[in-house]
Amino acid sequence: MLELTDVTRSVRLADDRVLHILTGVTLRVDAGEHVAVVGRSGTGKSTLLNILGLLDSPTGGEYLLDGASTRRLSGRRRARLRGESFGFVFQQFNLLTGRTVLENVAAPLLYARGRQFWSRNRLAAEMLERVGLGDRLEDMPDRLSGGEQQRVAIARALVRRPRVILADEPTGALDVDTGTAVMTLLDDIARESGAALVTITHDLAVAARSGRHYRLADGVLVPVTLVSPDRPGSLAEWVGDVPTLGASTDGAPAPRAVPAGGAP
Amino acid sequence: MTGLVGALVEAWDELRVHKLRVLLSLIGVAAAVTAITGVTAAVGMLGQAMREQTERWSGRETTLTVSAYPVTGSGDAARASEAMADVVERYSVAYASRVGWGQMAVELPGGTQILSGQVVDPAYGVIHRIEPGQGRWFAPSDADRLAPTLVVNQAFLDALAVPDVSGHPTVVLQGRQGVLAEVVGAVPDQYPGEPPTYTVLTDQVERWGLSVDPWGAGASPPALELWVPPADVPALRDRVDQDLRAALPGWQVDVTEPVGEAGVLDSASRWVIIAVSGFALLLGGLGLLNIALVTVRQRIREIGIRRSFGATSGRVFFGVLLESVVATLVAGVVGVVLAVVALDALPVDRLLGTALQDEPPFPVSAALTGLACAAGVGALAGLLPALWAVRVKVIDAIRY
Numbered sequence: 131m132l133e134l135t136d137v138t139r140s141v142r143l144a145d146d147r148v149l150h151i152l153t154g155v156t157l158r159v160d161a162g163e164h165v166a167v168v169g170r171s172g173t174g175k176s177t178l179l180n181i182l183g184l185l186d187s188p189t190g191g192e193y194l195l196d197g198a199s200t201r202r203l204s205g206r207r208r209a210r211l212r213g214e215s216f217g218f219v220f221q222q223f224n225l226l227t228g229r230t231v232l233e234n235v236a237a238p239l240l241y242a243r244g245r246q247f248w249s250r251n252r253l254a255a256e257m258l259e260r261v262g263l264g265d266r267l268e269d270m271p272d273r274l275s276g277g278e279q280q281r282v283a284i285a286r287a288l289v290r291r292p293r294v295i296l297a298d299e300p301t302g303a304l305d306v307d308t309g310t311a312v313m314t315l316l317d318d319i320a321r322e323s324g325a326a327l328v329t330i331t332h333d334l335a336v337a338a339r340s341g342r343h344y345r346l347a348d349g350v351l352v353p354v355t356l357v358s359p360d361r362p363g364s365l366a367e368w369v370g371d372v373p374t375l376g377a378s379t380d381g382a383p384a385p386r387a388v389p390a391g392g393a394p
Numbered sequence: 395m396t397g398l399v400g401a402l403v404e405a406w407d408e409l410r411v412h413k414l415r416v417l418l419s420l421i422g423v424a425a426a427v428t429a430i431t432g433v434t435a436a437v438g439m440l441g442q443a444m445r446e447q448t449e450r451w452s453g454r455e456t457t458l459t460v461s462a463y464p465v466t467g468s469g470d471a472a473r474a475s476e477a478m479a480d481v482v483e484r485y486s487v488a489y490a491s492r493v494g495w496g497q498m499a500v501e502l503p504g505g506t507q508i509l510s511g512q513v514v515d516p517a518y519g520v521i522h523r524i525e526p527g528q529g530r531w532f533a534p535s536d537a538d539r540l541a542p543t544l545v546v547n548q549a550f551l552d553a554l555a556v557p558d559v560s561g562h563p564t565v566v567l568q569g570r571q572g573v574l575a576e577v578v579g580a581v582p583d584q585y586p587g588e589p590p591t592y593t594v595l596t597d598q599v600e601r602w603g604l605s606v607d608p609w610g611a612g613a614s615p616p617a618l619e620l621w622v623p624p625a626d627v628p629a630l631r632d633r634v635d636q637d638l639r640a641a642l643p644g645w646q647v648d649v650t651e652p653v654g655e656a657g658v659l660d661s662a663s664r665w666v667i668i669a670v671s672g673f674a675l676l677l678g679g680l681g682l683l684n685i686a687l688v689t690v691r692q693r694i695r696e697i698g699i700r701r702s703f704g705a706t707s708g709r710v711f712f713g714v715l716l717e718s719v720v721a722t723l724v725a726g727v728v729g730v731v732l733a734v735v736a737l738d739a740l741p742v743d744r745l746l747g748t749a750l751q752d753e754p755p756f757p758v759s760a761a762l763t764g765l766a767c768a769a770g771v772g773a774l775a776g777l778l779p780a781l782w783a784v785r786v787k788v789i790d791a792i793r794y
């Protein structure tokens with residue numbers, strides 16, 4: 131369904147140097163599949179996810195969506211595809227302030243058409259019921275706990291019945307127990323609706339839930355195999371340079387910056 | 395369809411979230427629209443009041459007054475009257491009236507009295523906006539009736555010893571022979587102690603020879619009033635002048651044009667209102683712009699989030715623009731409603747010192763202009779944020 135082939139992404143910095151974030155990513159995600167991507171902070175995980183979700187475009191390589199190239203899509207078409215096919219869950223929840231929980235979940239349906247548009251409040255309420263927040267519809271998001279806010283975000287990501295859920299460090303702002311509960315919900319709900327789930331994380335326990343695992347380092351994606359989820363000792367070996375579970379990974383070196391036109 | 399509704403829902407939600415700030419800046423817009431509509435309406439009413447007041451005295455704005463005097467000695471008043479009637483018929487003037495003064499001998503319960511009164515044609519009532527307090531003014535058919543009809547003042551009714559005109563009071567007028575006249579309408583006395591007076595139709599006076607001539611000076615010839623469309627005034631003026639001179643050799647004929655007055659206040663005050671309202675609108679618009687700029691940071695993130703839901707850049711532009719247009723339009727509607735309520739609640743009669751016969755219609759055009767200005771200011775205030783909103787880079791917006 132999603133197919134990245136040798137995708138590169140580089141950006142020109144303010145001082146006119148070119149930063150190569152992704153140097154050749156190849157990834158295939160099939161319908162209903164759960165994939166996890168781990169990697170240090172600043173390795174380009176969010177960039178990769180944004181490309182998958184049509185929020186960003188590759189500099190080079192090919193991204194096929196249902197076998198069709200996404201290169202020549204108009205901005206309008208990209209926006210429509212994004213709304214119809216993808217649901218996003220962000221680390222910092224990204225709920226709309228000043229709107230109730232219900233309005234937040236109904237918001238994506240404002241860009242839908244027909245029945246989905248007109249019955250948006252009912253659909254949103256049903257989705258909130260599913261994530262266990264059926265009694266908080268009229269609350270403002272800032273009255274909710276972090277875990278509850280992320281559940282609202284999950285309901286919002288799923289309310290248009292996307293085929294792919296893109297979760298960018300969904301447990302990054304939550305404590306371990308809450309994170310586990312939220313991930314369980316996300317896994318279950320994605321499985322129920324048959325949506326594929328691409329989760330980006332630097333939490334190994336979160337990654338361990340997925341069927342396939344990749345590690346993003348030096349701008350390329352490397353498949354990794356999980357030795358055993360029951361033996362935490364093997365996890366560090368598995369991710370290699372990622373520090374201990376759940377700890378901050380900030381301060382890691384960013385991708386190399388090389389002069390414009392230089393070799394990657 | 396769903397796109398437009400969706401954008402409207404979004405705009406409305408956005409306004410709800412920023413209620414207080416939006417409200418404050420919109421007060422200016424609402425006030426401006428109230429001012430534009432309300433003052434235009436008030437000026438319209440004031441002008442109408444002044445016009446009606448003037449017209450009660452000198453006839454409607456575009457009334458030509460024709461007077462004719464015999465230059466040498468005495469002329470035949472009846473011939474002048476006839477010549478005038480001819481002119482009216484020739485040029486098909488819809489509202490025309492001969493206006494003269496007459497003396498009649500009236501048999502009142504206290505004895506016969508010579509009373510003076512006005513001798514006019516039925517159209518005089520329209521030209522001078524006469525609405526009798528009781529009964530009615532003359533109908534065109536009254537001129538053809540066999541028996542004369544009278545519109546009298548209150549003092550006349552008192553002299554007749556009848557309370558009002560509901561009982562169709564009659565009175566005997568002495569002319570070539572006695573004739574029973576019916577009182578069909580009554581007007582209040584113009585001032586306390588006004589003597590009994592009446593208005594009677596020219597045709598009836600002539601038919602019954604009602605005019606008495608106590609001093610033997612001969613009946614004075616009537617004047618002629620012609621209420622005509624403004625555009626016809628110059629042409630008709632000359633024609634009437636020529637025709638009457640031809641029909642009445644040896645007479646002095648004068649055609650007086652109306653003195654244009656009303657409208658001065660209108661145009662001068664309108665400019666002041668427009669300037670002040672424009673200023674208020676501008677301030678309201680700046681207030682909205684200010685809100686947009688203050689909430690920039692929050693908006694960037696929101697726009698990014700909405701883009702992730704599938705909002706196209708067109709939709710984002712339109713949504714942000716619509717936000718302020720919806721806001722100012724709502725303010726505009728509030729302004730119009732306020733103006734309507736205010737005008738309704740104001741005791742216009744007492745303020746203007748006179749009841750209006752023809753209340754000017756509510757200035758719909760002013761209301762629409764106000765609304766259009768409000769929407770325009772909204773669009774202008776929204777344009778900058780909207781242009782800027784479509785340039786928001788989604789990935790930067792949701793990055794944090």
Ligand SMILES: Nc1ncnc2c1ncn2[C@@H]1O[C@H](COP(=O)(O)OP(=O)(O)O)[C@@H](O)[C@H]1O
Binds near residue numbers: 143176
């Ligand atoms: N538009 C951009 N301009 C400049 N630098 C960028 C841009 N997008 C991403 N980067 C840089 O690329 C690197 C990868 O970013 P990101 O994909 O957010 O990493 P991750 O999500 O893995 O932490 C970071 O160092 C970031 O600063």
Ligand SMILES: [Mg+2]
Binds near residue numbers: 175176177298
């Ligand atoms: Mg990231």
